Amino acid sequence: GAGVSQSPRYKVTKRGQDVALRCDPISGHVSLYWYRQALGQGPEFLTYFNYEAQQDKSGLPNDRFSAERPEGSISTLTIQRTEQRDSAMYRCASSVREESTEAFFGQGTRLTVV
Amino acid sequence: GQQLNQSPQSMFIQEGEDVSMNCTSSSIFNTWLWYKQDPGEGPVLLIALYKAGELTSNGRLTAQFGITRKDSFLNISASIPSDVGIYFCAGQEGGSNYKLTFGKGTLLTVNP
Numbered sequence: 571g572a573g574v575s576q577s578p579r580y581k582v583t584k585r586g587q588d589v590a591l592r593c594d595p596i597s598g599h600v601s602l603y604w605y606r607q608a609l610g611q612g613p614e615f616l617t618y619f620n621y622e623a624q625q626d627k628s629g630l631p632n633d634r635f636s637a638e639r640p641e642g643s644i645s646t647l648t649i650q651r652t653e654q655r656d657s658a659m660y661r662c663a664s665s666v667r668e669e670s671t672e673a674f675f676g677q678g679t680r681l682t683v684v
Numbered sequence: 685g686q687q688l689n690q691s692p693q694s695m696f697i698q699e700g701e702d703v704s705m706n707c708t709s710s711s712i713f714n715t716w717l718w719y720k721q722d723p724g725e726g727p728v729l730l731i732a733l734y735k736a737g738e739l740t741s742n743g744r745l746t747a748q749f750g751i752t753r754k755d756s757f758l759n760i761s762a763s764i765p766s767d768v769g770i771y772f773c774a775g776q777e778g779g780s781n782y783k784l785t786f787g788k789g790t791l792l793t794v795n796p
Contacts, residue, residue, distance in 0.1 A: 612786025650772035675726030
């Protein structure tokens with residue numbers, strides 16, 4: 571597509587439920603990044619994929635968070651047993667080259683845990 | 685983790701005025717970037733800086749990579765209403781060519 575596409579745009583879930591957030595990167599982009607942005611803050615790094623390989627997951631807050639990119643294109647960020655503190659904007663970005671700082675961000679998924 | 689101090693937190697200026705914002709870090713960065721975020725959108729890259737002392741312009745925007753590698757500033761000249769938004773600085777430390785640390789942002793309001 572023309573840009574990084576994320577779905578859903580908004581997600582409201584009850585505490586304890588699992589959620590899956592989807593990212594469709596720009597076609598041909600090899601690198602994909604997940605960031606989390608709290609209100610009034612800048613994005614914080616969660617994880618990085620190069621093709622289908624998860625190269626860095628050091629930013630994932632705990633083991634309830636996981637991400638995959640099985641075919642090197644679409645990625646899913648899954649949060650199990652959601653908690654209210656998980657509420658935030660989750661942003662995906664992609665770049666055409668490996669390990670590039672010049673990444674293009676999607677519009678994000680606003681997650682609200684009630 | 686690494687913290688970036690971005691200032692000011694917000695600015696309210698008149699159309700036509702110049703504006704300056706800056707970012708400092710406690711450690712050395714190899715790359716500095718400046719992003720703009722419009723309401724409901726993701727951050728959009730404005731300027732990327734790769735060398736200490738580098739001064740780069742993009743239209744009315746000018747950014748510099750501080751000589752100490754611990755700071756950067758962004759100037760916007762002759763502001764217009766569409767400059768409204770949140771401006772983020774971001775830096776990349778050595779050892780990682782992809783992980784960005786973002787500042788908290790500067791909210792810019794331009795009064796027509």
